[in-house]
Amino acid sequence: MKIIRSILEMRNLRKNISGLVGFVPTLGGLHDGHIAHLNKAKKKSDILIASSFLNPLQFSAKEDLYAYPINEKKDLEIFKNNGVDYAFLPTKEDMYQNLNSTFVDPGEIANVCEGKSRPGHFIGVATIVVKLFNIIEPNFVTFGQKDAQQLRIIKNIIKDLSFEIKIVEIPTIRDKEGLALSTRNTYLRSEEKKSANKIYQSLIMGSKLAKENNINSKFITDKIFSKLNEDPLITIEYIEIVDPITFNQVPSLSQNNLLVLAVKIGKARLIDNININTNE
Numbered sequence: 001m002k003i004i005r006s007i008l009e010m011r012n013l014r015k016n017i018s019g020l021v022g023f024v025p026t027l028g029g030l031h032d033g034h035i036a037h038l039n040k041a042k043k044k045s046d047i048l049i050a051s052s053f054l055n056p057l058q059f060s061a062k063e064d065l066y067a068y069p070i071n072e073k074k075d076l077e078i079f080k081n082n083g084v085d086y087a088f089l090p091t092k093e094d095m096y097q098n099l100n101s102t103f104v105d106p107g108e109i110a111n112v113c114e115g116k117s118r119p120g121h122f123i124g125v126a127t128i129v130v131k132l133f134n135i136i137e138p139n140f141v142t143f144g145q146k147d148a149q150q151l152r153i154i155k156n157i158i159k160d161l162s163f164e165i166k167i168v169e170i171p172t173i174r175d176k177e178g179l180a181l182s183t184r185n186t187y188l189r190s191e192e193k194k195s196a197n198k199i200y201q202s203l204i205m206g207s208k209l210a211k212e213n214n215i216n217s218k219f220i221t222d223k224i225f226s227k228l229n230e231d232p233l234i235t236i237e238y239i240e241i242v243d244p245i246t247f248n249q250v251p252s253l254s255q256n257n258l259l260v261l262a263v264k265i266g267k268a269r270l271i272d273n274i275n276i277n278t279n280e
């Protein structure tokens with residue numbers, strides 16, 4: 001595995017790569033969820049490129065950019081052991097020379113749910129993803145369903161900006177209690193981990209209520225709110241049932257609905273989602 005730390009070197013190498021290039025972008029702080037991406041991408045590609053770049057543009061001043069638990073040595077081992085040919089770890093200075101004055105705005109979808117809770121977050125994500133696409137020119141990329149709104153935004157970017165890149169969706173990898181794996185899970189103390197397990201239980205409850213033909217979204221989200229709100233360690237940011245294309249709230253369930261939520265537990269801000277549908 002070759003480690004690359006500059007855009008110029010990455011571009012020069014890319015020029016001489018032939019065959020199908022798969023790309024797995026990450027922030028670093030790798031876990032088994034990321035490994036699922038690497039394994040899937042490895043099977044589909046001739047050359048596998050993975051990046052680790054803690055993108056400051058997608059963190060607000062009050063978020064955990066400086067605490068984000070990254071262990072570069074461990075991440076590089078994981079890349080190497082999972083078939084990565086080129087590990088791209090650019091420096092902030094190289095990625096943001098003199099800071100950007102040009103940004104990619106994903107539009108209305110960037111202002112709801114995660115975008116509403118984290119203003120500017122998706123402009124930061126969209127801008128870095130477009131930069132990485134231009135530097136790496138992959139044939140396909142993997143993105144995780146855990147970050148459902150991000151996944152939708154990347155699909156829009158590929159279509160709207162005419163990138164010739166295929167997207168491979170990776171289902172959410174969970175631990176044995178159902179908690180979606182996340183780099184931020186390392187912040188959880190043992191009591192907090194028990195509280196975090198309730199996130200998936202509440203999504204399952206929502207899915208069950210939908211299957212029992214409760215079509216009123218508020219009825220379902222109120223039930224989940226009550227369940228999570230009982231736990232003093234959980235602070236709810238939002239619980240919404242949305243259209244999976246626009247991420248706008250739907251008052252009553254239709255054919256395709258996504259139940260999305262964000263909570264804070266201790267130092268960890270956690271998000272998760274599940275597709276919910278009625279039985280009809």
Ligand code: AMP
Binds near residue numbers: 036147
């Ligand atoms: P991150 O490093 O958190 O930005 O994640 C990099 C990629 O891994 C993104 O496409 C995420 O959606 C995806 N990802 C994060 N957690 C999981 C998980 N538990 N299961 C599957 N994919 C994940």
